[in-house]
Amino acid sequence: MKKLFLLVISFFLIFKIAYAQDLLGIPQIVNYNNEQYNGGVQNWDVQQDKNGILYFGNNEGLLTFNGRYWNIYRLPNFTSVRSLGIDSKNRIYVGAQDEFGYFFPDGQGILKYTSLVHLVPEKLRKIADIWDISIINDEVFFRSVNIVLHYKDDVIKAYKPNESWSFLGKANNKIFAQSRYEGLLVYDKEIWKPFCTDEVLKQISISSISSYNGDTLIVSTLKKGFFLIYNNQLIPMKTKLDNVFFNDRIFFASQINKNLYAVGTTSGGVYLMNKNGEALQKYNYKEGLQNNNVRGILLDKNKNMWLALDDGIAYVAINSAVKSISPDRNKQVTSYAFRKVNQNIYIGTSNGLYTSKINQNAQDLSLSAANFEEVKNTKGQVWGLNEINNQLLMAHEDGVSVINGNIASQVYALPGTWMFQPLENVFPAKDVLAGTYLGLQKINYVNGNFTNGGKIDGISETLRFIVVDNEDNIWASHPYHGVYKFELSPDKKRVVKNTLFGQNSGLPFKLYNYVFRIKNRVVIATTDGIYEYDQKQKRFIRFNMFGNALNSVPIQYLKEDNEGNVWFVSNKKVGIIDFHKPSGANAFSIFYLPELDGKVVGGFESIYPLDNENVFIGANKGAYHVNYDKYVENITKPSVLIGLAKLLGKKDSLVFGGYFIKNGSLISKQDVSMLPEYSNELNSIHFEFSSTLFEHEKNTKFSYQLVGFDDEWSAWNIKSEKDYTNLPAGKYIFNVKARTDAGNQSEVASYSFVVLPAWYSTIWMKIAYFIIFALLLRLLIRWQKKKHNKEQERMSYMHQLELDRTEKEIVRLQNEKLEADVTYKNKELSTMTMHLVQRGKVLAKIKEVISSVIKNQDDVITENSPSFRHLIRLIKDVEKKDQELDHLSVHFNNVNTEFFNKLKDQYPDLSQNDLKFCAYLCMNLSSKEMAQLMNVTIKAVEVGRYRLRKKLQLKPDINLYEFLIEISRSKKAVN
Numbered sequence: 001m002k003k004l005f006l007l008v009i010s011f012f013l014i015f016k017i018a019y020a021q022d023l024l025g026i027p028q029i030v031n032y033n034n035e036q037y038n039g040g041v042q043n044w045d046v047q048q049d050k051n052g053i054l055y056f057g058n059n060e061g062l063l064t065f066n067g068r069y070w071n072i073y074r075l076p077n078f079t080s081v082r083s084l085g086i087d088s089k090n091r092i093y094v095g096a097q098d099e100f101g102y103f104f105p106d107g108q109g110i111l112k113y114t115s116l117v118h119l120v121p122e123k124l125r126k127i128a129d130i131w132d133i134s135i136i137n138d139e140v141f142f143r144s145v146n147i148v149l150h151y152k153d154d155v156i157k158a159y160k161p162n163e164s165w166s167f168l169g170k171a172n173n174k175i176f177a178q179s180r181y182e183g184l185l186v187y188d189k190e191i192w193k194p195f196c197t198d199e200v201l202k203q204i205s206i207s208s209i210s211s212y213n214g215d216t217l218i219v220s221t222l223k224k225g226f227f228l229i230y231n232n233q234l235i236p237m238k239t240k241l242d243n244v245f246f247n248d249r250i251f252f253a254s255q256i257n258k259n260l261y262a263v264g265t266t267s268g269g270v271y272l273m274n275k276n277g278e279a280l281q282k283y284n285y286k287e288g289l290q291n292n293n294v295r296g297i298l299l300d301k302n303k304n305m306w307l308a309l310d311d312g313i314a315y316v317a318i319n320s321a322v323k324s325i326s327p328d329r330n331k332q333v334t335s336y337a338f339r340k341v342n343q344n345i346y347i348g349t350s351n352g353l354y355t356s357k358i359n360q361n362a363q364d365l366s367l368s369a370a371n372f373e374e375v376k377n378t379k380g381q382v383w384g385l386n387e388i389n390n391q392l393l394m395a396h397e398d399g400v401s402v403i404n405g406n407i408a409s410q411v412y413a414l415p416g417t418w419m420f421q422p423l424e425n426v427f428p429a430k431d432v433l434a435g436t437y438l439g440l441q442k443i444n445y446v447n448g449n450f451t452n453g454g455k456i457d458g459i460s461e462t463l464r465f466i467v468v469d470n471e472d473n474i475w476a477s478h479p480y481h482g483v484y485k486f487e488l489s490p491d492k493k494r495v496v497k498n499t500l501f502g503q504n505s506g507l508p509f510k511l512y513n514y515v516f517r518i519k520n521r522v523v524i525a526t527t528d529g530i531y532e533y534d535q536k537q538k539r540f541i542r543f544n545m546f547g548n549a550l551n552s553v554p555i556q557y558l559k560e561d562n563e564g565n566v567w568f569v570s571n572k573k574v575g576i577i578d579f580h581k582p583s584g585a586n587a588f589s590i591f592y593l594p595e596l597d598g599k600v601v602g603g604f605e606s607i608y609p610l611d612n613e614n615v616f617i618g619a620n621k622g623a624y625h626v627n628y629d630k631y632v633e634n635i636t637k638p639s640v641l642i643g644l645a646k647l648l649g650k651k652d653s654l655v656f657g658g659y660f661i662k663n664g665s666l667i668s669k670q671d672v673s674m675l676p677e678y679s680n681e682l683n684s685i686h687f688e689f690s691s692t693l694f695e696h697e698k699n700t701k702f703s704y705q706l707v708g709f710d711d712e713w714s715a716w717n718i719k720s721e722k723d724y725t726n727l728p729a730g731k732y733i734f735n736v737k738a739r740t741d742a743g744n745q746s747e748v749a750s751y752s753f754v755v756l757p758a759w760y761s762t763i764w765m766k767i768a769y770f771i772i773f774a775l776l777l778r779l780l781i782r783w784q785k786k787k788h789n790k791e792q793e794r795m796s797y798m799h800q801l802e803l804d805r806t807e808k809e810i811v812r813l814q815n816e817k818l819e820a821d822v823t824y825k826n827k828e829l830s831t832m833t834m835h836l837v838q839r840g841k842v843l844a845k846i847k848e849v850i851s852s853v854i855k856n857q858d859d860v861i862t863e864n865s866p867s868f869r870h871l872i873r874l875i876k877d878v879e880k881k882d883q884e885l886d887h888l889s890v891h892f893n894n895v896n897t898e899f900f901n902k903l904k905d906q907y908p909d910l911s912q913n914d915l916k917f918c919a920y921l922c923m924n925l926s927s928k929e930m931a932q933l934m935n936v937t938i939k940a941v942e943v944g945r946y947r948l949r950k951k952l953q954l955k956p957d958i959n960l961y962e963f964l965i966e967i968s969r970s971k972k973a974v975n
Contacts, residue, residue: 025366095130239277458495
């Protein structure tokens with residue numbers, strides 16, 4: 001019975017301790033299961049390299065995570081990776097079953113595995129699982145149960161234990177190992193020397209070793225909690241969590257900073273413990289871990305924690321300035337109001353008011369232990385909390401209550417109260433104004449108690465935003481109606497003047513206007529920035545204290561803190577205007593909290609800035625605590641990595657694995673002296689990129705540009721991959737950058753490459769094209785020259801022909817002219833001849849007549865008479881001229897000699913008279929004219945024509961004249 005009682009008490013104490021350590025604020029916890037990372041369920045170890053990439057020892061190999069993408073690298077024997085270590089050269093050493101070695105990127109930045117088993121003597125290669133890896137000065141120690149291997153300068157040295165090796169670790173720049181039944185040993189110049197041989201260490205298993213203070217070491221054991229080793233002596237270390245550690249077992253512990261240790265247990269999750277053994281934080285299934293069995297712990301570069309779990313992987317943002325609060329861990333509630341009163345924190349939710357005592361000495365209240373409980377008589381919507389006259393008033397959907405500790409005492413019961421506003425700035429305030437569903441309600445403060453002062457007549461609008469200005473005017477707003485200005489009667493029981501302002505009064509829009517008091521001035525948050533009322537102009541103008549910083553920015557909520565900074569909400573994005581950090585021309589800086597994007601309660605925003613380390617923000621799911629000082633301190637530029645580059649085609653080809661290598665060493669940027677070249681057939685490329693600012697994984701955005709293809713950077717978006725297809729030949733630079741908000745942007749990461757031209761566009765082909773072109777050009781020139789010469793010859797020939805033709809034409813014209821002249825002269829000659837013949841005939845006839853007269857008239861005229869003789873002489877002269885006919889005949893024969901000769905040659909039977917007849921025919925003389933010239937009858941001419949045709953052997957259808965003309969022309973052509 002006694003044992004049972006002790007067991008129950010022990011269980012109760014363990015439960016009490018675990019439960020008492022629930023913290024007010026829980027940091028962001030992200031769980032990754034094996035379906036997400038596509039690996040084995042169990043994870044044994046976790047490490048981070050220079051680039052921020054995470055490595056996990058997984059059941060199926062080495063698992064990597066770069067902030068967006070998971071990759072698994074399997075070992076040759078496909079065994080589980082139990083341990084990890086990374087040296088200064090960024091070699092990732094892995095320990096597995098009968099296998100150990102390291103991963104390191106090749107020339108393309110792709111991780112490749114190098115086994116070191118071959119360096120071990122063959123008889124020692126049955127090494128079982130490598131459970132621990134420790135590295136010092138790039139010397140690597142591997143531990144399995146039956147051997148410790150020391151790797152240095154490509155040489156392996158093996159150390160066998162007397163019984164077995166149960167632990168290997170590093171502390172104070174020394175390597176320690178625990179040998180069964182020998183205690184703790186230290187490595188010194190290739191010798192394992194005893195360090196602490198306490199009998200306890202010979203019986204228990206050490207799970208970790210770390211520095212504690214100076215030469216003092218702290219060791220964790222699997223079942224016996226913590227010990228200190230000082231001057232080689234073992235000293236038990238009592239902690240407030242010993243019962244938990246004894247029960248849940250310490251699988252691994254890691255020093256986070258000089259005063260903080262993370263302790264991973266096999267069934268209780270992870271605890272953060274200080275040097276005094278006090279539990280500061282704990283994270284297990286209840287807080288959000290998917291599994292309580294923690295096998296590996298890593299504090300990353302941003303001082304947040306990664307856990308290798310027996311089932312999955314967890315990320316715990318312990319260094320985050322933003323933490324979530326769950327007033328009721330049994331159900332989801334929405335938070336609307338906050339207030340700290342004395343040692344209690346109150347949170348008004350959609351399901352009542354919750355409170356918890358907190359540690360007053362904790363500057364950051366999120367680290368204070370909290371145990372929320374529901375305040376009695378508060379079920380339902382709690383809309384507002386105000387501390388007035390040192391009493392806490394609660395605005396509830398059922399009215400107003402005064403909160404005293406854990407009990408709510410109702411002031412009045414009316415449907416819906418939104419908020420409170422004292423009517424005078426004095427202490428104690430005698431009159432308090434309450435905005436309700438049905439207008440304004442007055443609350444009186446009499447003798448230290450709040451009482452219902454009754455409804456204020458004259459207004460029945462639901463009023464959730466109320467401010468009293470310096471002239472005791474009441475400003476209120478309704479999101480759908482506009483802004484009101486009220487003047488109350490002296491007894492504060494009715495509204496004597498009510499003015500409604502809208503767009504006509506200078507507001508940008510009638511809807512969505514909210515009234516607040518900022519910098520001791522009444523301001524209106526609108527869809528287009530912030531406005532205030534100008535008494536001189538009698539209208540609203542822009543609030544110029546913030547300059548143009550918030551112009552065109554829709555604002556739904558404003559809250560001034562005790563430091564004079566202004567918190568605001570814009571479309572569910574939380575920001576702060578910090579007047580203690582000037583920026584450029586502005587006397588302030590604006591910071592956004594992207595972790596809270598979309599998480600605040602739209603339309604019911606609530607921010608309670610207690611101080612710079614404790615800002616409470618209402619959310620759809622619970623609430624959030626912000627340590628603003630820490631948040632500003634933690635603002636760091638996100639880093640961006642290009643995870644891979646893959647060529648797309650019939651078969652995708654990985655050409656870059658995410659690591660930049662030069663001369664076998666890891667570098668931060670690509671070596672551009674030798675750019676990778678890709679064939680034109682594979683001119684489509686896929687890029688993946690990420691950021692290792694894990695805390696902002698969900699709100700990190702990227703912008704990218706392919707220099708040589710894109711003219712401008714892309715718009716910011718959450719997409720972390722990009723494809724480019726059918727890139728033309730040329731040099732390209734892929735640039736990518738990341739940001740968490742408009743003012744926090746990473747450096748640019750770049751990857752340069754060259755797309756080679758197609759075979760028909762290479763330099764050699766261009767040279768060939770040039771040569772072919774030159775040859776074709778030469779052939780073309782030669783052809784053109786030959787063609788030109790031929791054309792010249794043709795033109796010369798044609799010119800000569802033209803000259804000949806011209807000459808012949810000239811000759812022809814000359815001949816025609818001569819022929820015409822001859823014809824004309826022959827015609828003239830024939831005419832003259834005919835004239836002479838006629839004249840001769842007449843003269844002969846005259847002569848006969850005269851002779852006849854003389855004979856008959858002898859007596860009148862004698863021959864010897866002078867007159868007669870003169871007449872006779874004249875007649876003789878005429879007769880002499882008749883003799884010229886013969887001379888004309890001779891002349892005719894001379895002109896037509898050629899013609900006659902040709903006729904004689906062709907027709908030798910022709911007589912002289914026939915030739916003359918032919919000549920007359922060529923002259924185209926009529927038969928009558930020919931008869932006169934030849935002194936024959938016309939009949940004789942016709943007979944002569946007939947005889948001539950027979951001698952010329954002409955057919956009846958051939959014209960005699962045309963025939964003779966052809967002979968005459970052919971004769972001239974020959975000439």
